[in-house]
Amino acid sequence: MEEDMFCYIHEGGQLVKCVGGSVQYQGGRSESMVVSRHMSHSDFVSKLCDALHFDQNSIKLEFTVKFEPSCLLPLHDDAALLKMYDSECKGASMASIGSDISPSSKAGVRSMYYNRVSLSYVTSNPSLGEDKPSFFSIRAYISFIKPDQTMWYRACKTCNKKVTDAIGFGYWCEGCQKNDDECSLRYIMVVKDSDASGEAWLSLFNEQAERIFVCSADELNKLKSQEGEENLFQQKLKEAIWVPHLFRISVAQHEYTNEKRQKITARAVVPVDYAAESRLLLEEISKMKTSQ
Template sequence: MASIGSGLSPSSKTGARSMYTDRVSLTHITSNPSLGDEKPAFFSIKAFVSLIRPEQAMWYRACKTCNKKVTEAVGSGYWCEGCQKNDEECNLRYIMVSKISDTRGEAWVSAFNEEAEKIVGCSADELDKLKSEQGDIDGYQQKLKEATWVPHLFKVSVTQNEYNNEKRQRITVKAVAPINFAEESRFLLEEIKKMRNPQ
């Protein structure tokens, strides 16, 4: 069984953060409600995005300088509290919740801008334009549908949030990558070898 919480280990060949360390199933996370209680735990998961709710607020208006949330300014433009300035334009950045599924279970996860872009396949600005420019709700929903049931490798963090005096798991996508089938085959062969020759 993969060790709990070490996650984010460097690849032995490249020094890059590996998507193949600490691989677990979703039920390993969801059936352990105390995970992430004292400090964040990190895992890798091979899963599909099974649902992206089209009615959710999937993005926020962000400052083009610092990426923090902006509000509509008096008169025109957008006010950034962090930068203490008005700007005529802003960016849209994803803050998306989706359901992911593997062969053993499912869970709701949060994904922020860079990771959500990789899942959806376009920027929040592009998706907003598709949704609002011509009222193309069908095109918008189709784009989200196309993002589902595509296999990905996810690096996730698990933390505990308190809501109404009740602790709940929060699973956040920290990295997402397409399946490299050659690497995946090597990983599975190593796992089979471990099963045949347990230490």
């Protein structure tokens, strides 16, 4: 990708060398986020700390590069962040597309082309994510957005957790243990995703939905509340469908009314890079010729 990079953020575990020389991250917890080439180091740290609820003064960031995944490099300034980006995104060689980049103990990277599958592969394998979430990449379109669903929740402006109406006035945040006069809206919704093989319902959270709608939940809510002949809210939903995206998804099993169901969640969304798509197709054609 030229402008965006999908990252895994790992904390609390360790790098383990496996038989054959590969490197795996074990233990701790993991989150994901999309890094923009134009993001500063301070913005990166702020975004990471918001996602993992860290104190910015209590963390030490490191990253790995694809050619030596067992080596940890310090991620302490804008230059190091750019180096992390370039180590993944530069070099348009065929070998780099879809290659597995082992994560580091703090900040690791995987390509949006890693483990690419079709939607039918996910939906036709109901056991996926049974023991732990499975992660895949797909190229798909949003084909339907139910307009009358609950698309957002009221969130604390400090910690982004759900707030409730406070006694008297304002909003109560259980996480911060305080009242506030204002709150913000954050997306949480489902959309129908489609590709050539089939369709599936996909859960979206705030960061992913903002990339799709190109506006915040507060802005979309204002459009929904506006009256007039021109329905700007419906127009915004219409503009979001049938636009190709690359999705990094997780697949997990959830129990509902004593029945296990597959839940697919978008962890990252980026626009389609057609140059990279072309290289991927050429690589697949090359593999087919080799196997004949």
